[in-house]
Amino acid sequence: MPARVRPRGPLSASLCALLHRRCPPPEAPQRTGHLLDAAKKALAATGNVVEDDDLQLSLFLLYGLMYGSLPWLDASWEWHPDLIATRALLERAFEAQMRSAATAEDPPRADREAVAAWLFAATAPTPGPDLARFVARSASRDQAREFLIQRSIYTLREADPHSWAIPRLTGRSKAALIEIQSDEYGGGDSERMHAAIFARTMRGAELDDRYGAYVDDVPAITLASQNLMSMFGLNRRLLGATVGHLAALEMTSSLPNRLYGDGFRRLGFGVDVTAYFDEHVEADAVHEQIAGRDLAGALAQDEPALLEDILFGAVAGLRMDGWVGDRLLHAWQEGRTSLRPTSRETIRA
Amino acid sequence: MRDDDLVTVTACPDGPLIIRGPASFIAEDGTPIDQPRRSVALCRCGASAIKPWCDGTHKRTGFTTGGREPR
Numbered sequence: 001m002p003a004r005v006r007p008r009g010p011l012s013a014s015l016c017a018l019l020h021r022r023c024p025p026p027e028a029p030q031r032t033g034h035l036l037d038a039a040k041k042a043l044a045a046t047g048n049v050v051e052d053d054d055l056q057l058s059l060f061l062l063y064g065l066m067y068g069s070l071p072w073l074d075a076s077w078e079w080h081p082d083l084i085a086t087r088a089l090l091e092r093a094f095e096a097q098m099r100s101a102a103t104a105e106d107p108p109r110a111d112r113e114a115v116a117a118w119l120f121a122a123t124a125p126t127p128g129p130d131l132a133r134f135v136a137r138s139a140s141r142d143q144a145r146e147f148l149i150q151r152s153i154y155t156l157r158e159a160d161p162h163s164w165a166i167p168r169l170t171g172r173s174k175a176a177l178i179e180i181q182s183d184e185y186g187g188g189d190s191e192r193m194h195a196a197i198f199a200r201t202m203r204g205a206e207l208d209d210r211y212g213a214y215v216d217d218v219p220a221i222t223l224a225s226q227n228l229m230s231m232f233g234l235n236r237r238l239l240g241a242t243v244g245h246l247a248a249l250e251m252t253s254s255l256p257n258r259l260y261g262d263g264f265r266r267l268g269f270g271v272d273v274t275a276y277f278d279e280h281v282e283a284d285a286v287h288e289q290i291a292g293r294d295l296a297g298a299l300a301q302d303e304p305a306l307l308e309d310i311l312f313g314a315v316a317g318l319r320m321d322g323w324v325g326d327r328l329l330h331a332w333q334e335g336r337t338s339l340r341p342t343s344r345e346t347i348r349a
Numbered sequence: 350m351r352d353d354d355l356v357t358v359t360a361c362p363d364g365p366l367i368i369r370g371p372a373s374f375i376a377e378d379g380t381p382i383d384q385p386r387r388s389v390a391l392c393r394c395g396a397s398a399i400k401p402w403c404d405g406t407h408k409r410t411g412f413t414t415g416g417r418e419p420r
């Protein structure tokens with residue numbers, strides 16, 4: 001049986017109870033109306049959507065229905081109107097919080113080079129302590145494995161959230177996204193798919209490489225980081241944000257991945273584990289150039305109305321990445337785990 | 350007109366050269382270097398740790414290619 005997840009509050013409990021059954025046919029009694037009320041209550045009760053375990057797990061499951069990434073989620077629920085309405089309600093609050101936390105300073109003109117230059121400036125490496133340097137120099141073996149667990153929520157499905165944008169783009173920005181994604185997906189070789197390379201990293205570190213195996217262990221912020229990409233990707237109105245997010249992601253990848261690779265080498269992990277990081281140093285030095293100019297820059301120039309959201313998506317991604325990094329770093333500096341306390345024996349169905 | 354047989358070399362402001370298409374890369378000692386992906390970035394700042402490829406270090410060293418006034 002595939003692993004299932006444990007609810008983290010009333011909304012995710014209602015959702016899990018529903019999703020563990022098959023979706024009723026449209027003419028049958030639905031018994032799903034209470035979800036929307038549970039979502040409204042949960043939203044009214046929370047002071048911070050981004051860090052709310054119940055809300056972020058619920059969003060994660062609702063998006064999981066769309067990806068098919070969690071095999072126990074029955075595809076028949078995918079377009080259920082009450083689930084879609086619940087998702088929309090959660091997304092509105094999540095997006096509003098991200099918009100107020102991620103304002104783009106000194107926005108550039110809607111010009112290819114100007115937008116690329118702005119993005120490179122916004123993602124420029126900063127001196128000082130950060131997660132990558134900590135992993136490179138100080139992380140223990142357990143912390144390094146914990147880092148992989150945190151990353152697995154995205155990386156075992158690497159590139160998928162941004163691929164939702166492909167049919168929504170046209171012309172040169174579409175070609176640029178395809179050029180990047182094709183490389184992410186291994187350029188025709190499934191073994192070279194980044195998600196597959198990361199699965200080897202997980203196995204090399206003696207971790208479970210099945211998608212979702214560690215959902216119960218990661219904090220709300222880790223789910224929020226994945227949910228942000230899914231929200232951008234699955235909503236056509238947020239197309240600009242998806243593109244901006246991907247550009248920022250690519251532009252902040254090469255240098256940290258070098259340090260992650262160094263950290264895992266320092267700890268004695270083999271090439272099977274470090275290949276993922278080395279691949280990203282090299283690949284993302286190419287991708288960031290394409291993402292900055294040919295994707296984000298070209299899209300802003302071709303569709304100036306999207307400029308604002310391109311910048312929002314980039315800044316939102318950087319903020320989120322900062323929060324996730326701080327979360328791990330602070331826990332480790334205080335000698336704690338960054339994972340949630342769970343009794344893993346009880347979470348297997 | 351674009352000849353599909355021709356490799357394209359794109360200069361990135363303040364960054365690497367992007368080579369698109371299959372090319373032969375030969376190291377200083379004459380040994381061939383495998384092209385790891387269809388599009389590769391050649392370091393032109395001199396600071397990369399994985400030469401001939403770019404590893405993003407140009408962003409740390411403040412490398413500029415100059416002459417980039419918006420037209």
Ligand code: FES
Binds near residue numbers: 392
């Ligand atoms: S051009 Fe990027 S590291 Fe030299």
